[in-house]
Amino acid sequence: MSRDARWKALLELLVERGRLDVEEAATELAVSAATVRRDFDQLAEQQLLVRTRGGAVVHGVSYELPLRYKNARRAPEKQRIAKAVADLIAPGEAVGLTGGTTTTEVARALAVRGDLSSGSPALTVVTNALNIANELAVRPQFKIVVTGGVARAQSYELIGPLADGVLGQITLDVAVLGVVSFDAVHGAAAHDEAEAAVNRLLCERAERVLVAADSSKLGRRAFARICATDAVDTLVTDAAAEPEAVRRFEEAGLTVVTV
Template sequence: MSRDARWKTLLELLVERGRLDVEEAAADLEVSAATIRRDFDQLAEQQMLVRTRGGAVVHGVSYELPLRYKTARHASEKQRIAKAVGELIAPGEAVGLTGGTTTTEVARALAVRGDLASGSPALTIVTNALNIANELAVRPQFKIVLTGGVARPQSYELVGPLADGVLSQITLDVAVLGVVAFDVTHGAAAHDEAEAAINRLLCERAERVVVAADSSKLGQRAFARICAAEKVGTLVTDAAAAPETVRRFEEAGLRVLTV
């Protein structure tokens, strides 16, 4: 296993468990304890975990994996969700995309849609995500509007008053939200309050709101609320979503698509 693959696995295990012991991690990854100690030390230097005696812990309640370490998690589910979300968008619409791995897949799904290959533009994409703008800017079928703001290295998203200023001047047909948690009672949420504020503004400027979230995000809570569940028109998730969870969202008035 390469170092990058090992680090990605260690961080994912740390997010799931909250704490890892050196010996436990060494057994899980089938490497030596010395290798894990070295990995923990190097990750701690990058402020991606907190070193403890004999192991490591996450930073705290607002901890989140940087985007580059999340791309492989639930990858096939996210691609199916993205394709289904892309099919909900009509040519000529103005679409808001938040940052995140699932919305990045939505952007890629839109990029390969044959009926969007012509037109000037076929879609207007408004986003605060640097990586999404970078991927779509070279495609002539899209008009790309990128907000200003301060970049968050964890998600490549621009946040703050500069982003607010752009979004307050536009209207959208649809906003597609990537979330870290979505619950009927507590609504859609993110780890970071500045990120949640921009996502909330995208929702307010849109005629309809779509949440694109794999089943691991459903029924979960996170620190910063984006919007109430009732503000969302459609939830697109994967087929592993618990039937009871799906039923609760439907009873709250959402259209739920499982793929």
């Protein structure tokens, strides 16, 4: 197992359990305890965890993995969701994309759509995510608008008043939200309040709002609210979503697409 793969696995285990012992982690990953100790020390230097005697705990109360360590999590589900979301976007529309692994997959799905290979532009994409802008900037059929702002290392998203200023001057046909959690009662949410504020503005500037979220995000709550449930038109999720959760969203007036 490569170092990057070990680090992803360790961080995911830590998110799930809150605390990991060296011996426990070594058994899970089938590596030596010395390797785990070294990994813990290096991850602690990057402030991705807190070292304890004999193990590690999550860093901070509202723990969030940086985007580069999330990419492999639920990848097949996210790719199916992304394709379904991309299919809901019409040529010529102005589309807002927030940051996140699922919305990054949406950008990739849009990039390979055959009917979006030409036009002037085929799509206008507005995003505050540096990685999404970077991937789509090489696509001449897309007009890419980046909000500006201060980069947030965990998600590559631009936040703050500079982003607010750009979003206040535009209108969108559709906003696609990546979320940390989405609950029928409490709405869509993120870990970071500044990130949530920019995402909220994207929603407010859009004619319709789509939430792209795998089933693990549903029925959960997070610190910073993005928008109320009734501000969302469509939820696209995977087929593992609990029927009761789907029913609650439908009763709230959303169209729910499962893939």
